[in-house]
Amino acid sequence: xxxxxxxxxxxxxxxxxxxxxxxxxxxxxxxxxxxxxxxxxxxxxxxxxxxxxxxxxxxxxxxxxxxxxxxxxxxxxxxxxxxxxxxxxxxxxxxxxxxxxxxxxxxxxxxxxxxxxxxxxxxxxxxxxxxxxxxxxxxxxxxxxxxxxxxxxxxxxxxxxxxxxxxxxxxxxxxxxxxxxxxxxxxxxxxxxxxxxxxxxxxxxxxxxxxxxxxxxxxxxxxxxxxxxxxxxxxxxxxxxxxxxxxxxxxxxxxxx
Numbered sequence: 001x002x003x004x005x006x007x008x009x010x011x012x013x014x015x016x017x018x019x020x021x022x023x024x025x026x027x028x029x030x031x032x033x034x035x036x037x038x039x040x041x042x043x044x045x046x047x048x049x050x051x052x053x054x055x056x057x058x059x060x061x062x063x064x065x066x067x068x069x070x071x072x073x074x075x076x077x078x079x080x081x082x083x084x085x086x087x088x089x090x091x092x093x094x095x096x097x098x099x100x101x102x103x104x105x106x107x108x109x110x111x112x113x114x115x116x117x118x119x120x121x122x123x124x125x126x127x128x129x130x131x132x133x134x135x136x137x138x139x140x141x142x143x144x145x146x147x148x149x150x151x152x153x154x155x156x157x158x159x160x161x162x163x164x165x166x167x168x169x170x171x172x173x174x175x176x177x178x179x180x181x182x183x184x185x186x187x188x189x190x191x192x193x194x195x196x197x198x199x200x201x202x203x204x205x206x207x208x209x210x211x212x213x214x215x216x217x218x219x220x221x222x223x224x225x226x227x228x229x230x231x232x233x234x235x236x237x238x239x240x241x242x243x244x245x246x247x248x249x250x251x252x253x254x255x256x257x
Contacts, residue, residue, distance in 0.1 A: 030187040030204055031253040032211055032245055033170060039139050039218050041178045051105040054085075054112055055133030057097035057167030058123040062254075065096035065165055066123045073098060076125065082114035083107040091137070097167065099130055126167045132177050136166055139218075140183065146214035146227060147185065154210050154232040161210050162186050185211055186253065204250060206232065212243035 058068045070088045077084055077100075085100035102108045108129070116127040144163045151161040164184040172180035187207040213230050216222045222230075230242045 027188065027256045028252060029254040030207070030250055031164070032185045032187060032207070032250045033182040034143075034185060034211065034215060034245065034249070035182050036136070036139065036177060037179050038215055039143055040220060041139055042135055050131045050134065051129075052102050052108050053130035054100045054102070054108050054115070054127055055091065055097065055130050056100060056115060056125055056127045057091075057165065058125055059096075059165070059167045060123055065094065065167060067095035068098065068123065068125075069095065070098075072121070073100065076115060076118060076120055077111065079120070080114040080118060082111040085111070091133075096165065099133075126169075126171075128171070128177075133166070136169075136177070136181075136183075140166060143183075143214060143218045146217040147211070149227045150210045150213045150217075150230075150232065153227065154206055160188050161207050162188075187250075205244075208244040208247065208250070209242045211245040215245065216243055 056068075056073065058066050060066045073088055074084060076082075083102055085102055087101045089099045089101065091097045091099055100108075100111065102111060112127050112129065115125055118125040118127075140163060147161060147163055151157070151159075155161070162185070164186050166183075168184055170182040170184065171177065175181075187204060209232050213222075213227060213232065217224060217227050232242060
């Protein structure tokens with residue numbers, strides 16, 4: 001699989017180059033998809049203020065999520081014919097996402113249709129109704145805490161298994177996000193750590209146990225103390241004491257030579 005993927009980057013190389021490619025891989029990044037349905041999302045409890053708001057987030061393929069300031073967002077609205085927001089509020093610690101508040105729900109709906117999927121200045125914009133985004137952010141905060149706790153136990157660091165940003169979710173248009181949408185967990189693996197990075201590199205199999213344990217705690221099947229006592233080493237977990245995320249939900253996302 002690495003050879004096939006490498007062909008996209010090493011065009012024109014001979015068969016001998018392809019044969020040595022797996023040995024030259026320094027680090028791989030895998031993604032594991034987790035359905036929101038597995039985390040028991042709450043029922044809607046939106047008020048009128050929520051209905052007239054829109055969540056937007058920017059991504060850039062192969063790069064960190066780009067920053068989008070108020071001027072960028074207002075220019076995007078003007079360029080697409082979307083209604084101008086009454087206010088722009090930052091969401092979280094970064095500058096890649098924001099909440100746009102409009103005068104009414106109709107304006108928010110028209111902005112959603114205009115801004116969703118927009119590509120501008122190297123950034124791709126994801127847009128979703130604020131009630132959905134707020135519920136997802138609450139679930140993700142809980143799941144991130146569980147994932148970090150399990151990751152630190154398994155690897156001694158929270159940097160090996162990390163939750164990807166909301167903008168990188170797998171979404172199904174015109175569906176019920178509670179049943180159809182998936183979030184992504186990024187798993188960093190490889191034999192050679194980055195310079196100055198002493199965090200352990202775990203196997204993808206162990207990462208599946210880490211994600212499985214985090215899902216069980218976040219879902220409420222197990223209590224918080226479960227993450228401190230469940231076995232996460234490869235041998236103990238294989239004996240069935242810890243649930244594992246399914247291998248078919250994992251795929252290679254990127255690699256470095």
